Every structure is written in structure tokens, then in C-alpha cells.
Amino acid sequence: xxxxxxxxxxxxxxxxxxxxxxxxxxxxxxxxxxxxxxxxxxxxxxxxxxxxxxxxxxxxxxxxxxxxxxxxxxxxxxxxxxxxxxxxxxxxxxxxxxxxxxxxxxxxxxxxxxxxxxxxxxxxxxxxxxxxxxxxxxxxxxxxxxxxxxxxxxxxxxxxxxxxxxxxxxxxxxxxxxxxxxxxxxxxxxxxxxxxxxxxxxxxxxxxxxxxxxxxxxxxxxxxxxxxxxxxxxxxxxxxxxxxxxxxxxxxxxxxxxxxxxxxxxxxxxxxxxxxxxxxxxxxxxxxxxxxxxxxxxxxxxxxxxxxxxxxxxxx
Numbered sequence: 001x002x003x004x005x006x007x008x009x010x011x012x013x014x015x016x017x018x019x020x021x022x023x024x025x026x027x028x029x030x031x032x033x034x035x036x037x038x039x040x041x042x043x044x045x046x047x048x049x050x051x052x053x054x055x056x057x058x059x060x061x062x063x064x065x066x067x068x069x070x071x072x073x074x075x076x077x078x079x080x081x082x083x084x085x086x087x088x089x090x091x092x093x094x095x096x097x098x099x100x101x102x103x104x105x106x107x108x109x110x111x112x113x114x115x116x117x118x119x120x121x122x123x124x125x126x127x128x129x130x131x132x133x134x135x136x137x138x139x140x141x142x143x144x145x146x147x148x149x150x151x152x153x154x155x156x157x158x159x160x161x162x163x164x165x166x167x168x169x170x171x172x173x174x175x176x177x178x179x180x181x182x183x184x185x186x187x188x189x190x191x192x193x194x195x196x197x198x199x200x201x202x203x204x205x206x207x208x209x210x211x212x213x214x215x216x217x218x219x220x221x222x223x224x225x226x227x228x229x230x231x232x233x234x235x236x237x238x239x240x241x242x243x244x245x246x247x248x249x250x251x252x253x254x255x256x257x258x259x260x261x262x263x264x265x266x267x268x269x270x271x272x273x274x275x276x277x278x279x280x281x282x283x284x285x286x287x288x289x290x291x292x293x294x295x296x297x298x299x300x301x302x303x304x305x306x307x308x309x310x311x312x313x314x315x316x
Contacts, residue, residue, distance in 0.1 A: 004302065007295040011288055018284035024089070025277035028270045032182070034147050035267040042263070046256050053253065056245055067243065069161075069195045069250045073170045078113050079138060079163055080104060081156065081174040081192065081258075082128075083265045084121035086142055090273035093177060093185070094123040100187035101128075101175050105135065116169070118159060120144070120262075138163070146270075148262035150255070156262075157255040164193045176261040177268035183275055185268035192257060195250055 082101045084094045101117070101124070108115040116136040119125045125140045139159050144152040163169045172193040177185050240248075 004295065004298055007291060007298060011291045011295065014284050014288045014291065018281050018288065021277045021280040021284060025274050025281060028274035028277060031146060032267060032270040032274060035263065035270055038147050039260075039263050039267070042256075042259065046260070049249065049253055049256060052245075053249060056249075067246045067250060068165050069193060069254065070246075072194050073167070075170040076114055077169045078108055078115045078171045078173065079118055079160070079169040080108075080115055081118045081160065081172065082120060082124045083174070083176040083261060084119075084124040085265075085269045086122040086144070088123065089276060090269050091276040093269050093272040094121075097175060097177055097187050098124060098127050100189070104173070104175060104189060118156070120156065144262070146266065148259060148266055150259060153255050153259035153262055157251070157258050160192060160258070161251060161254070169193075174258070174261050176265045179264050179267040179271065182271045185271060190257075190261070192254065195254060 080101060082097065084097050088094065105115050105117070114136075116138045117128060118139045118141075119128060119137060120141045121144075122142045125142060128135050128137060141156055141159075160172050164172060171191070174190050174192050175187060176190075178188045179185050
């Protein structure tokens with residue numbers, strides 16, 4: 001049995017680790033709230049933009065527009081935008097995304113396409129740069145804000161737009177983690193370009209609200225019902241032509257799609273980190289309890305041994 005000093009030192013180490021993981025859990029919980037607030041604050045702009053595009057849709061058939069963002073070309077080159085975190089300690093968040101990218105990349109190669117990667121986050125950059133002989137990397141982005149802003153999405157959007165308009169790529173897909181609940185998130189693949197504005201209206205869009213009840217964190221899910229929202233009047237007259245409006249609004253819509261993917265990923269990362277740190281704290285607590293029991297047994301055995309030695313010595 002280990003000596004008492006070693007057990008005491010290990011108990012202290014485990015308790016100190018638990019303090020750290022508990023602090024990280026609380027920080028992640030606070031940041032999840034911020035991520036939630038940002039998502040909700042960005043909704044009015046996204047909603048109005050979608051309604052303007054819907055209104056333009058009634059004036060022009062998008063299929064007849066010559067906007068380069070709507071052009072559907074013969075697909076040869078495909079760019080995959082991969083969004084991971086800059087840091088670890090968030091469970092399987094980064095690993096799941098990287099596996100999804102590897103699977104999608106292999107599928108495209110098998111189908112005869114030429115895929116390439118646009119990497120967001122240090123974890124994806126480090127992983128795929130160590131495998132340069134297997135993957136083509138076009139661009140990298142790292143050290144974004146923990147709670148993404150429009151500035152963060154602008155750089156990624158500009159890179160994607162430049163590639164697509166210059167015909168260096170024929171299709172752009174984004175792979176990110178969709179937030180479902182605090183304990184559940186899933187990697188998804190979404191097509192960014194060419195744009196399909198026919199699907200911009202998202203009725204009953206699901207949102208999440210992080211709340212506290214009885215000193216416990218809870219997530220409430222609700223649906224955003226747009227049916228009662230004020231719609232744009234059908235007799236609105238636009239000064240510019242529909243084509244000019246599309247050329248101005250579609251890049252904004254694309255940037256909004258990228259921003260939403262970044263926000264979903266950030267919320268998923270923070271939720272995964274909060275869950276991972278909560279599990280680590282529980283494991284540390286259980287381990288400390290086991291070590292205390294072991295320490296008490298060892299201490300009792302040492303005391304018993306000393307008593308036996310004293311008794312044995314007195315009988316001599």
C-alpha cells in the first residue's frame with residue numbers, strides 16, 4: 001500500500017485540479033450566455049435581409065439573374081470551409097468536425113472532384129497541415145473572437161467570394177457544428193455557393209435560451225414563429241433594378257450565413273467545454289473520495305501496526 005504522504009499529495013493535486021475544472025466550467029457557462037445573446041441580437045438584421053430578398057424574388061426570377069453568386073457551373077473544384085476551435089478541453093468537439101471533413105473530402109475525391117480546404121481554428125490548421133501530402137489547403141484563419149462578430153466572418157467571406165468569382169472553385173461547402181442542446185451538438189455540411197435564395201425563409205427557426213433554475217443551468221428551446229411578423233408591403237418600389245439589388249444584398253446574405261455558422265460553432269464549443277469540465281469536476285470529486293478512503297485505510301493500518309508493535313514490545 002502506498003505511503004501516507006504520497007496519498008496526501010495526490011489528494012491535494014486532485015482537489016486543485018477540480019478547482020481549475022470547476023472555474024473553467026463556470027467561465028464557459030458565462031460565455032455560452034454571451035453567445036446566445038449575440039445570436040438573438042443578430043436575428044432582426046437576418047430576418048429583414050431575408051424579407052427584402054423574398055420581396056425581390058417576386059419581381060424577378062433568380063434563375064434569370066446574371067449575378068455571379070447564383071451561377072451554377074460545371075463542378076470540378078470544390079472548397080470545404082472547416083470550422084474548429086483554437087483551443088482544446090472541449091470533449092469531442094474538434095475531433096468530430098475533423099472526422100466529418102475527412103469523410104467529406106474522401107467522398108469528393110472518390111466522385112472525381114478536386115476538393116480543397118479553407119481552415120478556421122488552430123486545431124484544424126494543426127491537424128491538416130501535418131498531412132499536407134493528403135490535403136490541399138487554400139487558406140487559414142485563426143485567433144477569432146470567442147464570441148464571433150461580423151468582422152470575423154468578413155475575412156472568411158471575402159476569401160470564399162474571391163475564389164468563387166474568379167472561378168478558382170465551382171462550389172463552396174461549409175462544415176461546422178450545429179448547436180442542438182447544452183449536451184448535444186452535431187457536425188453538419190451546408191452549401192454556401194452557389195447561393196440558393198429560394199430557401200432563405202426559415203419558418204419556426206429553433207433557438208435556445210440558457211437560464212438558471214434552482215442554482216442549476218438549464219436550456220429552454222423555443223421556435224421563432226415569423227407568421228405574425230410584419231411583412232414588407234407588396235407595393236414597395238425599389239429605386240435600383242432587381243439585379244443591382246441582388247449584387248448588393250447577396251454578399252451580405254452570404255456573410256450572414258458564415259456568421260451564423262461561426263456563432264453556432266462557438267456556442268457548441270462552449271457547451272462542449274462546459275460539459276467536459278463538468279464531467280472532469282465530477283470525476284475529480286469521485287477520485288478524491290476514493291483516495292480519502294484509501295488514505296483512511298492506510299492510516300488505520302499504520303496505527304494498528306504501531307499498537308501491535310507497542311503491545312509486542314511490552315510483553316517481552
